[in-house]
Amino acid sequence: MSNPATAQIHKDASQERQKRMIAEHFHRLAQAPDTGHKCAYTFVPGNLTELLRTFDVLPVLPEINALQSGMRGRSRDYIALAEKLGHSEDVCTYVKCDVGMLHSGNVGPTGERLPRPDLLLLSYTGCFTFMKWFEILAQEYECPVVMLHVPYQGDGRITDAMRRYVVDQLRRKVIPMLEKVSGKAYDEDLLRQHLARSAQAETDLVAVLEAAKHRPSPIDAYFGGVYYIGPIFTAFRGTQDAIEYYRELRAEVEERMRAGKGPVTPEGELEHEKYRVVVEGPPNWTSFRQFWQMFVDEGAVVVASTYTKVGGVYDNGFRHDPARPLETLAEYCMGCYTNLDLPTRVAMLSRYVQEYSADGFLINSVKSCNSFSAGQLMILREVEKRTGRPGGFIESDLVDPRYFSASNIKNRLESYFQMIEQKRSSGAGT
Amino acid sequence: MSSSELDRLLADAEHLYRDLTFQSVRDWKRRTGGLAIGYMPVYVPREILHAQGCLPVGVLGGGEDLEIIRGDAFYQSYICHIPRSTIELGLNGALDCLDGMLFPATCDVIRNLSGMWRMQFPDKFVHYLDVPQDFDPQVGGTFYEHELQSIAAALAARGAKPLRDDALAASIAVFDTHRDAVEALYTLRREQPWKVPTHELYLLLRAGMLLPVEEHVPLLRRYRELVLADAARRPMDQARVLLTGSFCEQPPLGMIKTLERAGCYIVDDDFVPVHRWIRGRVARGGAPMRDLVGAFLESGVPSAIRYAEHGGKGDDVVARVRECGAEGVVFCAPSFCDPALLDQPMVVRAIERAGIPWTAFKYSENTGQFQVIREQAGTFADSIKLWSTV
Numbered sequence: 001m002s003n004p005a006t007a008q009i010h011k012d013a014s015q016e017r018q019k020r021m022i023a024e025h026f027h028r029l030a031q032a033p034d035t036g037h038k039c040a041y042t043f044v045p046g047n048l049t050e051l052l053r054t055f056d057v058l059p060v061l062p063e064i065n066a067l068q069s070g071m072r073g074r075s076r077d078y079i080a081l082a083e084k085l086g087h088s089e090d091v092c093t094y095v096k097c098d099v100g101m102l103h104s105g106n107v108g109p110t111g112e113r114l115p116r117p118d119l120l121l122l123s124y125t126g127c128f129t130f131m132k133w134f135e136i137l138a139q140e141y142e143c144p145v146v147m148l149h150v151p152y153q154g155d156g157r158i159t160d161a162m163r164r165y166v167v168d169q170l171r172r173k174v175i176p177m178l179e180k181v182s183g184k185a186y187d188e189d190l191l192r193q194h195l196a197r198s199a200q201a202e203t204d205l206v207a208v209l210e211a212a213k214h215r216p217s218p219i220d221a222y223f224g225g226v227y228y229i230g231p232i233f234t235a236f237r238g239t240q241d242a243i244e245y246y247r248e249l250r251a252e253v254e255e256r257m258r259a260g261k262g263p264v265t266p267e268g269e270l271e272h273e274k275y276r277v278v279v280e281g282p283p284n285w286t287s288f289r290q291f292w293q294m295f296v297d298e299g300a301v302v303v304a305s306t307y308t309k310v311g312g313v314y315d316n317g318f319r320h321d322p323a324r325p326l327e328t329l330a331e332y333c334m335g336c337y338t339n340l341d342l343p344t345r346v347a348m349l350s351r352y353v354q355e356y357s358a359d360g361f362l363i364n365s366v367k368s369c370n371s372f373s374a375g376q377l378m379i380l381r382e383v384e385k386r387t388g389r390p391g392g393f394i395e396s397d398l399v400d401p402r403y404f405s406a407s408n409i410k411n412r413l414e415s416y417f418q419m420i421e422q423k424r425s426s427g428a429g430t
Numbered sequence: 431m432s433s434s435e436l437d438r439l440l441a442d443a444e445h446l447y448r449d450l451t452f453q454s455v456r457d458w459k460r461r462t463g464g465l466a467i468g469y470m471p472v473y474v475p476r477e478i479l480h481a482q483g484c485l486p487v488g489v490l491g492g493g494e495d496l497e498i499i500r501g502d503a504f505y506q507s508y509i510c511h512i513p514r515s516t517i518e519l520g521l522n523g524a525l526d527c528l529d530g531m532l533f534p535a536t537c538d539v540i541r542n543l544s545g546m547w548r549m550q551f552p553d554k555f556v557h558y559l560d561v562p563q564d565f566d567p568q569v570g571g572t573f574y575e576h577e578l579q580s581i582a583a584a585l586a587a588r589g590a591k592p593l594r595d596d597a598l599a600a601s602i603a604v605f606d607t608h609r610d611a612v613e614a615l616y617t618l619r620r621e622q623p624w625k626v627p628t629h630e631l632y633l634l635l636r637a638g639m640l641l642p643v644e645e646h647v648p649l650l651r652r653y654r655e656l657v658l659a660d661a662a663r664r665p666m667d668q669a670r671v672l673l674t675g676s677f678c679e680q681p682p683l684g685m686i687k688t689l690e691r692a693g694c695y696i697v698d699d700d701f702v703p704v705h706r707w708i709r710g711r712v713a714r715g716g717a718p719m720r721d722l723v724g725a726f727l728e729s730g731v732p733s734a735i736r737y738a739e740h741g742g743k744g745d746d747v748v749a750r751v752r753e754c755g756a757e758g759v760v761f762c763a764p765s766f767c768d769p770a771l772l773d774q775p776m777v778v779r780a781i782e783r784a785g786i787p788w789t790a791f792k793y794s795e796n797t798g799q800f801q802v803i804r805e806q807a808g809t810f811a812d813s814i815k816l817w818s819t820v
C-alpha cells in the first residue's frame with residue numbers, strides 16, 4: 001500500500017472533473033424551479049439522456065438518489081418510513097428508499113432539494129419493478145407520465161419487431177410528450193450530434209474497462225468501476241463534459257498500466273494483485289467501503305463486472321449510432337445488462353472469466369432485485385462448468401443495512417479465496 | 431343422486447389438482463398425439479394453441495403437496511416459491527409430458543425462469559411471451575401480434591398444425607363459451623355465495639388448467655346446475671370479501687377453506703386469472719388474430735402486472751368491491767411477490783379513500799399452518815359484521 005494519507009489527498013484530475021460535473025448538475029436541478037428548466041424523472045437502464053438533452057430537459061434518476069442515500073447513511077430511515085407507510089418488507093429497497101426520501105423533503109445527494117418532476121419518463125428496461133415504482137410516483141406527483149416499454153431479449157437477440165416497437169413508442173409517444181412538456185420541437189440533427197458525442201465517450205469507457213485485462217490490473221472494475229460508469233450512466237451521455245472526462249480517465253488508466261501500477265483503493269494503491277475475480281450483481285451501498293476493503297485485504301482485484309453494464313453494454317461493440325438515431329436508442333435500451341436473457345448472461349460472465357484471466361468469479365446476490373438475483377444460483381453452476389474456475393456466492397442488499405452482515409460476508413470471502421489458493425497449489429485453474 | 435354426482439365431480443377436480451404427475455395430460459397425448467404446451471401464470475392466449483391442435487397446460491407450481499428436493503438449490507430464500515417448485519417438477523420428470531413451455535411477461539422471476547428452462551431443458555420448446563405494456567393497437571398491438579405469430583410458427587415447426595384463420599376463429603368461439611361458463615359461476619357466487627363455496631370454485635378453475643376446454647366447459651355448467659339444485663346449501667352469516675393479490679403463485683387449498691371457515695364469503699378474487707383475463711367475449715370484426723390482440727389490449731382486466739396507463743391505481747378494485755357487494759378487501763399475496771406487494775399500498779390508498787375496510791397477509795403455496803390467518807380473517811369478518819349491523 002502507498003501511504004493512505006497521501007492517497008486520499010491526491011485525487012486524479014478525472015475524479016475532480018466528475019465531482020464538478022455532478023455538483024453542477026444537482027445545482028441546476030435545485031435551481032430548476034427558478035430557472036424554469038424542465039425535469040424528467042427516469043431510470044438508468046434504458047435512459048434516453050441524449051433525447052432529453054435535445055429538448056433541454058434535465059434527468060433525475062431515482063436509483064442514483066437511492067444509492068447515494070445508502071452511501072450517506074440515510075437509507076435506513078427512509079426505508080423504515082416507507083415500511084411505516086405500508087410498503088412491504090419484501091420488495092426492492094431502492095423503491096422504499098426513494099419513497100422515504102420523497103416523504104422526508106426530497107433532498108438530493110448534494111444536500112439541495114430536488115425539483116418536482118415535470119414528466120415521469122418510465123423507461124421499462126430490464127426490470128418489472130420500474131413500472132410499479134413509477135405507478136407509485138404517479139400517485140405522488142400531478143404530472144404527465146410517458147412509458148417506454150422495452151421488450152426483453154427472451155431469445156438472446158433483438159428482432160426487427162422489437163426494434164420497431166420501441167421506435168414506434170419513441171416516435172408516437174415519447175417525443176410528442178417531450179415536445180409538449182418542453183415546448184420545443186424535436187430536432188433530429190441535434191439528437192444526432194449528442195449521439196455522436198456519446199459514441200466517443202463510450203469508446204474511451206471500454207478502453208478503461210478493458211485495461212483490466214492487463215496484469216496487474218490498473219483498475220478495480222467493480223468498486224472503482226461504479227465511479228467510472230457514473231457520468232455515462234447518468235446525466236452526461238452525449239455531452240462534451242463526458243467526452244473530456246473519459247478521455248482524461250483513459251489517459252490516467254493507461255498511464256497506470258504503463259507504470260505497472262495496481263488500482264487505487266480507498267486505502268491507497270493496491271501494490272500486490274493476488275487474486276483476479278469477476279463479479280456479478282450490484283454492490284452493497286450502505287457498507288460500500290467496508291465491502292471493498294474486504295477485497296483489498298485479500299489482495300483481490302475485480303477485473304470485470306456485470307453491474308457496470310446495467311446502464312449499457314458497450315464492450316460487445318455497441319455504440320450509439322448517429323446515423324440511426326431512434327433505432328440506436330432502441331438497441332441501446334434493449335441491450336442493457338438486465339434486459340439480457342440468462343443464457344446470454346452466462347456466456348458474458350464466462351467470457352469475462354476467460355478474457356480477463358480471472359481466478360474465479362463471485363456473485364453478490366442482493367435481496368432487493370429479482371431482475372438480477374432470480375437465477376443466479378444456476379448462473380453460478382453454469383459459469384463454473386464452462387470455465388472450470390471456482391464461483392463464490394455472497395448475499396447482501398443494495399441500500400438496506402439490515403441485510404449486510406459484515407462478518408458473514410468476510411467469512412465467505414476468506415473461504416472463497418482460500419479455495420482459490422488451494423486450487424492453485426493443487427495445479428488446477430490458473 | 432345429484433349430491434353424490436356433485437361429490438364425485440368435486441373429487442375428480444381435486445384429484446386433478448393434486449396429481450403432480452400430470453396423468454391427464456399424458457392420457458390426452460396418448461389419445462390425440464397432439465403437442466402439450468405448458469404455460470406459467472398469468473396469461474397466455476390459449477386460443478392460439480387450441481387452434482393449432484395443442485393442449486394448453488397451466489403450470490401453477492407444485493402447491494402444498496410437492497416436496498422440494500432440488501428446487502431450493504436454484505433459488506435464494508428471498509424469492510417466491512413458485513419458480514422453485516416449477517423447477518422441481520421439471521427435474522423430477524413430471525413435466526416430461528410437455529412439449530414446450532411458455533413463460534409470459536408476468537414478472538422478473540418468471541422472465542428469468544424462461545432462460546433457466548432453456549438451459550436446463552435444451553431440447554424443449556421454450557418461449558418468453560412478451561406482452562405489450564403499450565395498449566395502442568398500432569404500436570403495442572402490432573408488436574403483440576408479431577409475438578403471437580412467431581409462437582404459432584415455432585409450434586408449427588415442432589409439429590403442431592399451422593395456424594389458420596378459420597381454426598383460430600373457431601377457437602376464439604370455444605373460449606368465448608368458456609369465458610361465459612366461468613363468468614356464470616362467478617355471478618352465481620356473487621349472488622348466492624352459499625351455493626358456490628370458493629374452495630369448490632377454485633378446484634374447478636384448477637381443473638381448467640389441465641383439461642381440454644371442450645371438457646372443462648360442460649364440467650363448469652354441470653357444477654352450476656347441481657349446486658343450484660342443491661337445497662342443502664343455505665345462506666350463512668358470513669362477511670362478503672373481495673380477495674386480491676393471488677394471481678400467480680396460488681395459495682394452498684387449505685388456506686381458502688380457512689378463510690371461509692373463519693367467516694368470509696369470498697365474492698370476488700383473482701385466482702387462476704387466465705380464465706378471466708379477457709373481460710367478456712372477444713369482440714369480432716376483423717381477422718381473428720387482430721380480434722384476439724384487440725381483446726388483450728382493450729378488454730384485459732386491470733392487474734398488478736398491467737401498466738395503469740391512465741393512473742387511477744386501485745380504482746378498479748373499488749369498482750369491483752361495489753360490483754360484487756363486498757364489505758371488505760383481503761390482500762392475500764405470496765411472500766416476495768414483487769408485483770402484488772408493490773401494488774398493494776397503491777390499492778390500499780384507493781380503498782381507504784373509498785372507506786372500505788381491509789386486511790392483509792402473505793402466504794406461500796406450501797404454507798401448512800393457517801392458525802394466524804384464521805384468527806386474522808376471523809377478526810376481520812367479525813368486525814365487518816359488527817359494522818354492518820350498527
Ligand code: SF4
Nearest residue numbers: 092127129369370371
Ligand atoms: S428490482 Fe433491481 S433493477 Fe429493479 S429497481 Fe430494484 S434494484 Fe433496480
Ligand code: SF4
Nearest residue numbers: 510537678679767768
Ligand atoms: S409469485 Fe409474484 S414474484 Fe413470484 S413468480 Fe409470481 S408474479 Fe413473480
